[in-house]
Amino acid sequence: MNDYLKAVPVEPEEPPTPAESACAEAQAWLAAEALAAPPLLTPPAAAPACETRPSAIIDGTMPSLLATPAEAPSEAEATDDDDVDPPFASAPIDATIEVFGASDDQAWPRLDADLLLCADALSPPADVDCPVEALPATLSELDDRLGGAGRIRVAIAVAGDPLVAGPGRSLLAALGPDRVRVHAAIGPLQAALARIGFSLTDLEVLDLQRLGPPGVLARLRRGRLYAVCPDGEGTAAIGRLLEQAGFHQARVWRVSADPAVPIEALLAFELSDRPTPACDDGYVVAYTVGADGSSRDWPGIPSTEFDAVLPEAARLLALAWLQPGADECGWSIEGDEPALALDWSRERPEARIHCVGTADDCLARFALRHHAGEGLLAEVDGSFRGLATLPDPNVVFLRAGPEFTQQVRTAWDRLRPAGRMVVAAEHEQSRLELMQFAHRHRPVHWQDLTVSLGDGAGRFELTAASSVRLMGWRKPARG
Incomplete structure (x- = not known):
């Protein structure tokens, strides 16, 4: 029996991707167990938007927020649970609900409701x-409150934007647009942008507190308009980040939602040196011009910055064949210097990429x-047996090396439907093994x-030519 058959793939529990988290966020309300400690009403985590259809309404009966999707137990469960009291079931919600944002210093909208549920931070008008x-x-x-309200009109008032704070989005996903309407409100970022004539659709928002400095640096590109939300270091730290990315001459505006705070128009290096204002609660809008090349718009880190990696031409061609997405899980089997994984991560900062055979400290450096x-993960075990503990990939890049035959077969077996795999072979023996695999698939x-x-830098001459053989596969989609 061949060695590669000894590695039994295991289905590990992999964390959800950002897109999967966004789609599953609202559905978690429907799957919560009644006996579990209820979570607090906190603002949902920011995530890319996705098209999520509300839960279906069956037989005209509205579901409960805490009802489980599968109501009927299996035969085995029914046999085992005969002597167990059934769990508490909430009453179905028949009310029509409107969720809106409000503040005490602005006039409230006219309410056409039979009941108002008001957040503690608000004082309803008399x-x-x-x-x-x-x-x-x-x-x-x-x-419980909505289930016991009956068929009435309920208004829910939250402080700020109901798409960010409060239960509006989850109510909409659970009960559907026929029963829930969410009225968007203007948040502090929108108010600040309006002072200089921009809307959220005009730029890309980067949250420094959520992404961290490395995440913001990974997303900065030349010729783009960004709104950067500062962290505890203040707005001057954003200027230093822009300089670190090579955008010393970027045009920036420091603007606050408060109309009494003046707007400052600066260059990035001036923002770094400018004294921090007493109330530094504003945002930084930056137009990235004047780059010095430190922030590369195109993939392909020069091979001269590594000891022994594939040349840029081979890596660019491999990425063009792979077409990795931000919501896909990938394997990059390159050894100590995962150059293609770094190119990949620069273009898809949120993608989960398992760098097989790379040490943690080396990858971090x-x-x-x-x-x-931030999605790079070091997998020190570079053997094909180490692949058994990884989640099934959507995208695989493999640079031929030791245990190449076992690695490529294991990777192909584990590749998900519609997944892509690219293999690079540089030596005669690895090219021969690659051709043997290509005859099977x-x-x-x-x-x-x-x-x-x-x-x-040295003599004006070319090095000896090296040959790289690249092959790409695509698994058929399921069904």
Whole structure:
């Protein structure tokens, strides 16, 4: 029996991708167990938008917020649970709900409701002509209150933007747009941008507190308009980040939502040197011009910055065949210097990339130097047996080396439907093993590259040419 058959793939528990987290966020309300400690009503985590259809309404009965998707137990469960009391079931919610944002210093909208649930931070106006109650602090309490309200009109007032704070988005996902309407409000960032004539659709928002400096650096590109939300270091730290990325001449505006705070128009290096204002609660809008090349718009870290990696031409071609997405899980089997994984992570900072055969300290040093994303994961065990503990990949890049035959077969077996795999072979033996695998599984891409590097600092001549064979496969989609 071949050695590669000894590695039994294991289905590990992999963390959800950012896109999967966004889509599953609202559905978690429907799957919460009644006996579990109810979570607090906290603002949902920022994530990329996704198209999520609300839960289906079956037989005209609205679901409870805490109802489980599968109501009927299996035969085995019914047999085992005959002597166990059934769990508490909340009443279905028949009310129509409107969620809106409010503040005490602005006029409230006209309410057409039979009941107002108001957040503790708000003081409802005196002319409200319906009963006013405090917004329940937990999801289970909110579920009970809405379930017992009957077929009435309920208004929920939250402080700030209801798309960020409060239960609006989750109510909409659980009950559907026929029963829930969420009225968007203007947040402090929108108010600050409006002072200089921008909207959220005009720029890309980077949250320094959530992404951290490496995450912001990985996303900065030349000729883009950004709104950067500062962390505890203040707005001057954003100027230093822009300088670190090579955007010393970037045009920046320091602007606050408070109309009484003056707007400052600066260059990035001036923002770094300018004294921090007493109330530094504003945002930095930056137009990235005047780059010195430190922040590269194109993938392909020069091979001269490593000891022995594939040339840029081979890495760029491999990435063009792989087409990795930000929400996909990938394997990069390159050894000590994961150059392609770094190129990959720079273009898809949120992608989870398992760098097989790379040490933690080595990967951290490379990621910091080349401004890679936060999704890089070091996997010290570079053997094919170490692949058994990794989650199944959507994308695989494999540079032929020791145990190449076992690695490529294991990677192909573990590749998910519609997944892509690219293999690079540089030596005669590895090219022979690659051809043997290609006879069993015909590739969709196949190209030989001959690369000769030039040394601009030394003598004006080219090095000896080296040949790289690249092959690419694509697994059929399920069904």
